[in-house]
Structures are given as structure tokens and as C-alpha cells.
Amino acid sequence: MRKAYASIAVALFAVQGIFAPAFAADAPIDITWAKLMPPAQQMNALKPKTFFSGSQPAPDDGGPPPPALPEGGFMSVKRKQPGSNQPPRVVTEYNGKRVKIGGYVVPLDFEATSVKEFLLVPFVGACIHVPPPPANQIVYVKSEKGFEIGGQFDPVWVTGTIKTEPAFTGLADAGYTIDADTVEHRKE
Numbered sequence: 001m002r003k004a005y006a007s008i009a010v011a012l013f014a015v016q017g018i019f020a021p022a023f024a025a026d027a028p029i030d031i032t033w034a035k036l037m038p039p040a041q042q043m044n045a046l047k048p049k050t051f052f053s054g055s056q057p058a059p060d061d062g063g064p065p066p067p068a069l070p071e072g073g074f075m076s077v078k079r080k081q082p083g084s085n086q087p088p089r090v091v092t093e094y095n096g097k098r099v100k101i102g103g104y105v106v107p108l109d110f111e112a113t114s115v116k117e118f119l120l121v122p123f124v125g126a127c128i129h130v131p132p133p134p135a136n137q138i139v140y141v142k143s144e145k146g147f148e149i150g151g152q153f154d155p156v157w158v159t160g161t162i163k164t165e166p167a168f169t170g171l172a173d174a175g176y177t178i179d180a181d182t183v184e185h186r187k188e
Contacts, residue, residue, distance in 0.1 A: 028100040028159050033122040036136050036176065038089045088135030088166055088175035095164040099178070101139070102157050102186050105149060108169060114146040115183075119174060124153045132172035140167035140174035147183040155186040 104124050109117035120139040126132060141158055160180040167174040 026098070028098045029094070031094065031099050031101050033101070033103070033137055036091055036094075036139075038091050038136065088173065090136050090164045090175045092164050094162050094176075097162060098160065098181075099162045100157060100159040101178075102155060103139070104153065105156055106171065107149065108171065110149070111146075113148050115143070115149050116146040117142050119169065119172060120156075120158055120178070135166060135173045135175035138172055138174040139176045139178055140169065141178045141180050141183070143180040143183050150185055157184045157186050158182075159184075 101120065103120040103122055104126065105115065106119040106121055106126065107115045107117075108119060109115070118141050120141050121133060122137055123133075126138075132138060139158070139162070141160070147156075158178055158180050159182045160178045163177045163179075164175070165177055167177050
């Protein structure tokens with residue numbers, strides 16, 4: 001009888017040893033917004049300017065900068081930002097990995113209260129009330145099943161496979177895309 005229990009115990013440990021790595025591989029990597037920012041690179045020094053000046057950076061071709069926009073008109077024009085002719089700087093080590101990240105929803109495609117496509121952003125009101133964060137701080141999320149949104153400013157957890165491919169929406173440019181397995185309301 002003891003030999004039977006011993007052989008069952010050995011078999012259970014063997015099975016656990018075989019399947020444990022598979023279960024561990026399915027566990028998502030918890031990431032924060034700071035981990036989505038690549039290490040800082042030294043940028044060319046830009047001439048300081050006030051926020052409301054309406055001035056624009058000098059063009060890449062070395063020509064003179066365009067004239068300042070009239071007061072109040074500069075907010076409605078999408079201006080060329082330094083480095084905008086290059087893809088967004090992202091952290092490629094997460095490409096193809098299953099991750100979990102928390103943030104706030106900016107709906108893009110929804111039916112009533114069910115959201116299927118949205119931008120995940122690090123703080124409330126990003127892309128709506130203020131200029132959008134940099135592309136490496138915006139994640140375009142596609143949820144095939146969709147999820148019920150409680151309130152516009154409710155925080156969520158998104159779990160799914162992240163890709164380091166940019167997405168260009170009418171609202172903001174995202175540096176990452178996640179195909180969401182789950183979107184859960186987050187308790188703060």
C-alpha cells in the first residue's frame with residue numbers, strides 16, 4: 001500500500017513538473033507605463049518657448065520656421081513635432097508577449113455601453129481634455145468580445161498580447177497595440 005502511495009506521489013510530482021512551466025508561461029507580465037518608455041536619448045536642444053506662443057519648431061530642411069499662428073488658432077492645427085517623421089520610440093522586448101497593464105479607457109468603437117476598440121492611457125482625460133501623451137504612452141486596444149464600460153473615467157486592467165506596431169487613430173497616435181483577452185474594471 002505504501003508503494004502505491006509513493007508511486008502516485010512520484011507520478012503527481014512528475015506531472016506537476018511537466019505542466020508547471022506551461023502554466024507559468026501563460027501568466028501575463030505585469031507592466032507599468034514607465035516600462036513602455038525606452039531609455040532617454042539625447043535630443044537636439046530646442047529653443048525654449050512659452051506654451052501659448054504658437055511658434056513651431058524649425059523644419060528639418062534647415063529653412064526658416066513657419067510664421068506664428070494667430071492667437072487661439074494654434075490649438076486647432078496638427079503641427080509637426082520634432083521626430084514626427086520617424087516611428088514612435090517603443091520598447092521592443094515586450095513585442096509578442098502576454099502582458100497586463102492598468103490604465104484609463106478612451107473609447108473609439110462602441111455600441112451603447114459595450115466597447116470593442118479603445119485607447120488605453122495612463123491618466124484620466126488624456127486625449128480628451130489635454131494634448132495626448134507621447135505615442136509610447138498610448139496603447140491601442142482591440143477587444144473582440146468587447147466589455148461593458150461603467151463610467152468614462154473608470155480605471156481598467158487589460159490583459160493580452162502586446163505588439164510594438166503603431167496605430168494611427170483620428171484621436172491620437174499609439175505606439176503599441178494589444179489584442180485583449182480580458183478587460184476588467186480595476187478597484188483603486
